[in-house]
Amino acid sequence: MQSIRSLPVPRACRCVRPAPAPRFPGGRSLPIALGRLRDLHTSPPRSSHENPLGLPRRNANPPPTMPRRGAPPQKSRIKGVEKIIVVASGKGGVGKSTVAANLALSLLHSPPASMGRTPRIGLLDLDIFGPSVPKLMGLEDAGAPELGPGNKLIPLQNHGVKTMSIGYLLPPNPAHDTPVAWRGMMVMKAVQQLLFDVDWTSSNGEAPLDALVIDMPPGTGDIQISLGQLVSVDGAVIVSTPQDVALVDARKGVAMFEKVDIPIIGLLLNMSHYTCTSCSVPHELFGSSASFERAASDLQLDVLGKIPLVTQVSDGGDAGRPVMVQSGKEGGEVRETMKSVGEGVWEWLGSRKTDSGQVVGTRG
Numbered sequence: 001m002q003s004i005r006s007l008p009v010p011r012a013c014r015c016v017r018p019a020p021a022p023r024f025p026g027g028r029s030l031p032i033a034l035g036r037l038r039d040l041h042t043s044p045p046r047s048s049h050e051n052p053l054g055l056p057r058r059n060a061n062p063p064p065t066m067p068r069r070g071a072p073p074q075k076s077r078i079k080g081v082e083k084i085i086v087v088a089s090g091k092g093g094v095g096k097s098t099v100a101a102n103l104a105l106s107l108l109h110s111p112p113a114s115m116g117r118t119p120r121i122g123l124l125d126l127d128i129f130g131p132s133v134p135k136l137m138g139l140e141d142a143g144a145p146e147l148g149p150g151n152k153l154i155p156l157q158n159h160g161v162k163t164m165s166i167g168y169l170l171p172p173n174p175a176h177d178t179p180v181a182w183r184g185m186m187v188m189k190a191v192q193q194l195l196f197d198v199d200w201t202s203s204n205g206e207a208p209l210d211a212l213v214i215d216m217p218p219g220t221g222d223i224q225i226s227l228g229q230l231v232s233v234d235g236a237v238i239v240s241t242p243q244d245v246a247l248v249d250a251r252k253g254v255a256m257f258e259k260v261d262i263p264i265i266g267l268l269l270n271m272s273h274y275t276c277t278s279c280s281v282p283h284e285l286f287g288s289s290a291s292f293e294r295a296a297s298d299l300q301l302d303v304l305g306k307i308p309l310v311t312q313v314s315d316g317g318d319a320g321r322p323v324m325v326q327s328g329k330e331g332g333e334v335r336e337t338m339k340s341v342g343e344g345v346w347e348w349l350g351s352r353k354t355d356s357g358q359v360v361g362t363r364g
């Protein structure tokens with residue numbers, strides 16, 4: 001297998017000639033330069049949008065394309081993945097990534113009794129501008145992913161969960177502060193490659209993932225819409241904090257997923273309260289959870305759980321040891337809540353038929 005960072009730089013990347021003006025549908029050609037991510041993510045605006053992760057292409061596996069304007073959206077399953085759950089919210093900083101990482105671990109450790117084995121779980125980071133999964137899962141210094149047969153990215157694994165993130169593909173940088181400064185088309189192509197060019201089964205005859213948790217970026221923009229149009233997602237967990245300002249954005253997230261036919265599993269209240277060590281009374285630091293419960297009831301959605309504000313959650317995230325793999329007493333309430341969220345998600349997935357009428361097949 002070959003490391004993606006050792007790939008040769010295609011000539012087009014070093015080219016000093018101005019790139020030919022891109023011609024879009026109708027004119028039939030897109031910009032064609034391919035290259036390594038480390039060269040492209042800082043490259044001038046004329047560089048390629050076609051293959052931002054720099055995966056080698058020999059026409060054996062052409063990248064998936066966005067549906068053409070006017071064509072009905074066609075959703076696919078992701079090859080090697082049975083169930084797909086997204087963790088989202090219209091608002092930034094409410095704990096989506098933290099919940100996504102801990103949900104993946106909760107699904108891993110609390111499978112339905114009928115499964116009779118340890119599930120295979122994956123975690124995909126779709127936050128291109130602010131990837132968190134490498135840090136949260138303790139894989140920040142794990143190096144770049146290998147390329148397997150078919151030039152698919154091989155996920156990096158820790159705590160028993162397979163993961164993929166654009167963070168693994170950025171140039172090595174001890175401070176981990178390399179920004180991704182891309183325009184929209186480039187971001188969309190990277191999203192498609194992360195969705196469809198990862199080998200979740202490791203190409204060695206391994207069985208598919210039982211569930212893939214996708215950590216979404218904040219907002220209700222291109223990435224969310226593209227995911228909704230391209231992938232048949234089984235369900236979404238919407239995270240919010242108690243403040244009205246967060247709830248408004250959570251409502252927007254719910255409305256957007258409904259528009260793209262992604263079913264909502266339920267709402268999860270994060271940072272709902274804080275219980276200090278000197279008393280056992282829960283303090284609702286960010287306001288009462290009553291508005292959250294009212295919002296859930298208005299939207300006719302289940303409240304999946306209420307996660308307290310606990311130092312071990314943020315410390316564990318910073319140290320690459322999510323609270324679900326810790327054992328300290330302080331994180332106990334969060335673990336209990338996330339365990340029940342995981343069980344609820346398994347139950348929800350088990351009660352639903354996969355694939356709606358719009359699904360056209362499997363891609364990847």
Ligand SMILES: Nc1ncnc2c1ncn2[C@@H]1O[C@H](COP(=O)(O)OP(=O)(O)OP(=O)(O)O)[C@@H](O)[C@H]1O
Nearest residue numbers: 092093094095096097098218308309310313314317
């Ligand atoms: N229940 C919690 N208790 C304590 N800290 C928490 C809790 N949930 C999240 N945090 C902390 O809050 C911060 C933001 O969390 P996180 O990065 O998961 O949010 P996010 O919604 O994914 O943000 P973004 O929108 O930027 O992607 C992190 O430092 C995280 O450790």
Ligand SMILES: [Mg+2]
Nearest residue numbers: 096097127132
């Ligand atoms: Mg995040």
